[in-house]
Amino acid sequence: MTGANKMLNNAFGRYDPTQATLYVYNLWKAYDGIPALNGLSLYMNKGEVLGLLGPNGSGKTTTIKIILGLLKKDEGIVNVLGYNIDKEPYEYKKLIGYVPESSTIPEYLNTYEFLYYMGRIRDISEPVLRPRIDALLTRFNLAEKKKALVTSLSKGMKQKLIFSSALLQEPKILFLDEPFIGIDPEGQFELKLIIKELMQNGCSVLLSTHLLDLAERFCDRVAIVNKGRNVATGNLKELKELAHLGKDTTLEQIFLTLTKESKVQVETGPSEQKKRKFLGFLSR
Amino acid sequence: MAIKEIYLMRLIASFGSFRRSKSTILLLLIYSLSGLGLIPLILSGEESTGNLFTQMILQYPILYLFPTLFLFYSIISQISVVDYERDFIFSTSVKPYEVFYAKTLYDLTMILFILFLPFIFAFVAVILLLKVFYIAFFAIVFLILSLSVILENSFKVLTIFYKKNLVRLLIVFVILAFCAPVILNFAFGDTPRAINLISPIGALQELLISRANPSEMIAPVASFFIWAIFSITLFYKASRFNFLPFAQVVPLRAAFDTSFRYQVQKQQYLLSRMNRFSIPIYLENAPRSKVLFYAKESFVRTLRFGDIYGLILTLVFLSLPYFLIGNSNLEDFTQTSFPMVMFLAVFFPIILTQLWITEFVDYFWIIKAFSSEVRSYIIGTFTWQMSIFLPLMLISQVIVYLLTGPISFDSILFSTLLVIVNSSFGVYYGIWTIKRKSFTPYIFMMGMLFFVLLSTPIIMMNFIGKLFMLPSLYNLALTIASLIYTIIAASVFLFLSIRMFELMEV
Numbered sequence: 001m002t003g004a005n006k007m008l009n010n011a012f013g014r015y016d017p018t019q020a021t022l023y024v025y026n027l028w029k030a031y032d033g034i035p036a037l038n039g040l041s042l043y044m045n046k047g048e049v050l051g052l053l054g055p056n057g058s059g060k061t062t063t064i065k066i067i068l069g070l071l072k073k074d075e076g077i078v079n080v081l082g083y084n085i086d087k088e089p090y091e092y093k094k095l096i097g098y099v100p101e102s103s104t105i106p107e108y109l110n111t112y113e114f115l116y117y118m119g120r121i122r123d124i125s126e127p128v129l130r131p132r133i134d135a136l137l138t139r140f141n142l143a144e145k146k147k148a149l150v151t152s153l154s155k156g157m158k159q160k161l162i163f164s165s166a167l168l169q170e171p172k173i174l175f176l177d178e179p180f181i182g183i184d185p186e187g188q189f190e191l192k193l194i195i196k197e198l199m200q201n202g203c204s205v206l207l208s209t210h211l212l213d214l215a216e217r218f219c220d221r222v223a224i225v226n227k228g229r230n231v232a233t234g235n236l237k238e239l240k241e242l243a244h245l246g247k248d249t250t251l252e253q254i255f256l257t258l259t260k261e262s263k264v265q266v267e268t269g270p271s272e273q274k275k276r277k278f279l280g281f282l283s284r
Numbered sequence: 285m286a287i288k289e290i291y292l293m294r295l296i297a298s299f300g301s302f303r304r305s306k307s308t309i310l311l312l313l314i315y316s317l318s319g320l321g322l323i324p325l326i327l328s329g330e331e332s333t334g335n336l337f338t339q340m341i342l343q344y345p346i347l348y349l350f351p352t353l354f355l356f357y358s359i360i361s362q363i364s365v366v367d368y369e370r371d372f373i374f375s376t377s378v379k380p381y382e383v384f385y386a387k388t389l390y391d392l393t394m395i396l397f398i399l400f401l402p403f404i405f406a407f408v409a410v411i412l413l414l415k416v417f418y419i420a421f422f423a424i425v426f427l428i429l430s431l432s433v434i435l436e437n438s439f440k441v442l443t444i445f446y447k448k449n450l451v452r453l454l455i456v457f458v459i460l461a462f463c464a465p466v467i468l469n470f471a472f473g474d475t476p477r478a479i480n481l482i483s484p485i486g487a488l489q490e491l492l493i494s495r496a497n498p499s500e501m502i503a504p505v506a507s508f509f510i511w512a513i514f515s516i517t518l519f520y521k522a523s524r525f526n527f528l529p530f531a532q533v534v535p536l537r538a539a540f541d542t543s544f545r546y547q548v549q550k551q552q553y554l555l556s557r558m559n560r561f562s563i564p565i566y567l568e569n570a571p572r573s574k575v576l577f578y579a580k581e582s583f584v585r586t587l588r589f590g591d592i593y594g595l596i597l598t599l600v601f602l603s604l605p606y607f608l609i610g611n612s613n614l615e616d617f618t619q620t621s622f623p624m625v626m627f628l629a630v631f632f633p634i635i636l637t638q639l640w641i642t643e644f645v646d647y648f649w650i651i652k653a654f655s656s657e658v659r660s661y662i663i664g665t666f667t668w669q670m671s672i673f674l675p676l677m678l679i680s681q682v683i684v685y686l687l688t689g690p691i692s693f694d695s696i697l698f699s700t701l702l703v704i705v706n707s708s709f710g711v712y713y714g715i716w717t718i719k720r721k722s723f724t725p726y727i728f729m730m731g732m733l734f735f736v737l738l739s740t741p742i743i744m745m746n747f748i749g750k751l752f753m754l755p756s757l758y759n760l761a762l763t764i765a766s767l768i769y770t771i772i773a774a775s776v777f778l779f780l781s782i783r784m785f786e787l788m789e790v
Contacts, residue, residue, distance in 0.1 A: 068653045071789045089786075090656045098653055104646040108555055108588040109581075113567040120570065120577055121654045149588075151555060 019045040021173055021204045022067070027076035029062055029228075036062045038228040039076075044173070044204050049195070051219030052208040053255060059228040060208040061101055064175050067206075068098055081172055094122055097166030099159075101177040101208075107151035111142055111161060114150055118165040129168070136164040139194075155182040163191060167198075174198060177208045192218065216251040226259040286378045290386035293373075294366065295393065297536050307725040312401070319402035323409050347425075347485055348463050350399070351432040355439070355459045359452050361557075363387075363440040364532040374528055381523040384441065388519070392433045399429065417492075424488040427508070431484055434515045441522035444530045465489075478503075484511035544723030547642045551589055558590025578664025579671060582640070586672065591639050595632060599676060602627065603683045625680055625695050629702035630739045632673055634732055637710035640665070641717055648718060649790040658785045662711055662778055669707035677703065697763065698746040701770040702739050708774035709738050712781045719788040738773060742766050 023043035029036045037059045044050040052060045065071040067078055069089055078085045083092040109117060112133060119129040137143045140160045145153060153161065159182055166174060174195070180188045195205055195218075209215055215222050216236065223233040232242050240249050243257045365374075365383065373383070400407065403422070410418040435458065443451045460467070464482040468475045480486030487507035494500035535549055567584050570577040586592050602624055651661050677699055713731045717723060745766045749759040 070649055070652050072787070093654055093656060100649065104649070106585070106644075106647050106650075107552065108559070108585050108643070109567060113584075116568045116570075117581060118650070118654065120574070121650065123656055126572075149555075149559060151552070 016045070021046050021081055022206065023077075023079050024063065024067065025077040025079075027063065027066060027078070028074040029059075029066060029071065030074060036228050037066075037073075037076075040225065040228060040230050042223045042230055042233060044206055046204055047199050047202045048220045049199060049205040049207055049218060051215035051222040052206060052225060053210065053212070053215050053222050053251075054225035055210060055259065058225045060210075060225055061177055062228075063225070064098075064177050064206065064208055068096070068175065069093070094169060095172045097169070097171035097174045099162050099166050099174070099176045099179045101181075105150055105158065105162060105165075107149065110147050110149050111137065111153070112146045114161060115165055115168065119168050122169050124169055132168055136167060140164045140190075156184055156187050159183050160187060160191075163194075167194070170201075171198075171203060174203055174205045175208075176205060178210070179207070180209075180211070180214065212250075212252045212255055222251070224255060224258050231258045286373075286376075286382045287386045287389070290369070290373060290378070290383060291389050291393075294369075294386070294390045294536075297366070297368070298390075298394070311725060316401050316404050319404070319406050322403065322406035347428065347489070348466050348483075351428055351462050351485060352459055354432040354436040355455055355462065358436045358439040358443070359455050361440070362443065362530075362532050363437065363527055364534045365528065366536045367533050368536065370531075370533045380526040380528050383528065384437070384523045388433060388437045391437065392430060395429050395433060396426065399425075420492055424492060427488060428485055431511065431515050434519045438515070438518040438522040441525055441527045442518070444527055445525050480504075481507040484508050487511070544642070544645075547723075548645065551639070551642050555589050558593070559588045561590065561593070562587045574660035575664045575667055578661050579667040582665060582668035583671060585643055586636075586639075586668070589639070589643055591636065591643075592672065595635070595672070595676060598632075598635075599628070599680060599683075603680070624684065625677060625699045626702065626739075626743065628673070628677055628680055629699040630706060630735060632676065633669060633703065633706035633710045634735050636669055636672060637714050637731075638728065640710075641714050641723070645718060648788070652785075652788065652790050659782055662715075662781045662785060665711050665714075666707055666774075666778060669710060670703065673703045673707065674700070694746060698742055698766065701742050701766050704770050705738050705742065705773045706735055708777040708781075709735060712777040712784070715781045715784045715788065718790075719784055741769050745769075 020043050023041075025041045027037050027040040040059060040063060042050070042052075042063075052063065054060050062071060066073045066076075067080060067085070069085060080092040081095055085092065105114060106117065115133045115136065116129065119133065124132070134143075137146060140163065142157065142160060142164070145157065150158065150161065159179070163179065176195075179191065183191065199205065207215070207219060221233060221235050222239065224231045224239070232239055234242065236251060236254075239251070239254045239258070243249070243254045245253060245257060365387070369383070400422075406418075407422060409415075410422065439451060439455050462483050462485060465475070465480045465486040468479050477490065480490045481503055484507065487504040490504040491501055491508070494504065534553065565584060565587060567581055570580045651658065655661060677696075681696060713734070717727060717731070720727075745762045748754070749762050754762075
């Protein structure tokens with residue numbers, strides 16, 4: 001076992017380097033001195049849906065943005081599909097898909113142009129790209145809106161369009177940041193089917209949400225994040241054990257118990273600065 | 285009566301932005317001071333300058349421009365209400381005519397505020413010195429604007445309730461009648477002064493010209509009176525309809541709101557308006573080269589937001605003096621062609637960069653998240669700017685050539701170099717602004733200063749040769765020096781843009 005794997009094993013418990021498609025270790029980030037991430041660590045296996053669960057402002061979106069290179073981390077290690085994002089900041093981007101929290105996509109392009117634009121940015125060759133766009137437009141019932149400007153689409157349609165753009169290059173990892181907000185139940189059902197299909201093909205999904213019932217039904221494992229830290233990670237059974245709660249406990253109860261405990265820990269634990277220095281030393 | 289409340293509410297909402305930012309107040313101050321130059325003209329004596337005004341300004345088609353634009357706007361747009369009005373006011377027992385009156389009053393206030401503000405000091409001076417001619421002149425502008433706003437709003441409502449094409453035809457007739465003196469003069473040369481009476485603007489001009497002779501004032505007064513009756517009748521008719529369910533709901537567009545969010549909002553609004561007139565060029569047939577792909581994407585954006593039309597319109601306005609002076613056979617006029625091209629080369633990159641930032645700021649995450657390299661995007665953006673400016677400069681040169689004769693080769697060369705430096709700096713400035721997330725007017729002013737400073741060496745090197753009448757060898761050396769400066773500046777700014785893009789957080 002290599003030094004890095006040993007370190008990750010210590011951090012994550014049952015970490016298997018042959019299965020992991022993503023690991024984030026000891027991630028720190030502050031905005032103008034205000035901490036957003038306080039040493040967050042997590043990993044994700046191949047074909048797994050990992051739920052990133054936490055209240056507003058817990059650091060879910062910041063984590064995803066750092067992984068995607070949209071934000072710079074202060075400290076920590078991020079490895080996506082074997083690429084260390086510090087050393088190889090671009091290669092892994094051809095292999096991932098991303099559905100952001102808010103639908104800010106170029107409104108001046110039409111539906112087809114938007115997908116074409118996204119495909120070209122990702123260096124997908126034209127002969128591959130065009131049939132894929134047509135297939136995705138049909139799959140997401142957007143074929144009729146092919147020539148419509150993005151600005152004229154409804155919120156649900158825009159979200160579908162972003163979703164289809166994330167699938168253009170058949171991603172190995174899909175990052176979904178609150179993906180179902182604004183989509184009708186029928187659309188949500190459709191998207192969930194597509195995600196399940198992707199998982200069967202070996203795609204891992206990192207799903208950031210604060211919808212507890214969605215995480216409970218949809219995720220293989222859940223990482224509960226609070227105040228920029230991973231409070232607990234595991235499947236529902238493991239989390240129940242961790243929270244010392246009974247069999248019929250819901251994720252909501254687990255979530256509330258664990259986040260409350262973490263709050264107490266933060267208030268009574270060692271100073272953040274000391275801990276940060278110590279973990280920084282370890283990661284080096 | 286809710287008219288006063290609706291009107292005041294809109295005013296407060298519009299001018300609320302003044303309280304928010306110091307830069308807005310500063311901008312307003314600069315704007316209002318810009319007309320100070322008129323005061324010496326007013327003080328210098330009524331008769332001579334009065335005649336100058338009569339000859340130059342009143343005969344100049346600029347007076348026809350605003351009414352024509354207002355009326356034309358009523359063809360392409362529909363009556364609008366502000367979003368908060370729809371949500372909070374229309375659910376009460378307010379009557380449609382009250383909203384209509386308040387809206388018209390508000391529109392008139394805003395137009396007067398925006399157009400009269402630069403002349404506010406001149407206006408105060410005119411009142412204090414009791415300069416009758418100028419008071420009459422301001423009154424005429426006020427009457428023309430009032431008539432235009434009343435007609436614009438009335439037509440917008442009537443379009444909803446009558447056959448659209450019939451109302452539009454009527455608007456076209458009114459526009460033609462408004463501009464009749466200009467059109468007939470342009471077509472047939474010197475036309476009889478009675479032609480002026482067809483148009484309300486012409487009638488008011490006649491009134492001003494014939495102010496010394498009261499007997500000649502009857503016809504212009506009668507003509508204007510007929511136009512006023514016509515406008516008020518239309519206005520009254522329009523106010524009887526319940527237009528509220530058909531009105532377009534728009535976000536409140538505050539005057540002089542310099543906030544960046546507002547600029548972005550305004551661009552979104554422009555997209556919905558201008559896209560209809562866009563030339564059908566689509567991104568899906570983009571070139572293979574990634575640099576050209578990005579350039580084309582930016583070009584499509586420029587077309588759909590209508591930026592290109594804005595630039596062309598500016599070019600037309602800049603060419604107007606050339607049309608006017610060009611006909612007067614002034615000697616050495618070719619010397620004046622350079623400043624116009626130079627203006628384009630310095631200020632158009634600023635305008636386009638600012639538009640690029642406001643239009644693309646929300647989409648940088650796409651490039652950051654998915655692009656396998658940023659170099660192509662930066663070079664592509666630079667190429668896009670060049671692809672806009674070079675043809676525009678060529679057009680301006682052709683205009684100058686058609687109006688004044690030979691084009692100076694120096695002017696083309698140095699302007700091209702200016703455009704290269706300013707476009708590369710534009711890319712850097714855009715990325716720097718977004719990285720810092722600083723969109724305040726101060727930063728914009730600072731950017732403008734740098735655009736001008738970076739242009740100075742090239743402008744200097746061009747003028748040194750002419751000023752000291754240096755031999756051609758020295759001129760060649762200066763040209764080579766400008767070329768080297770351009771290459772170094774462009775390379776440095778593009779390189780820095782790439783580095784900065786990599787560090788940018790979105």
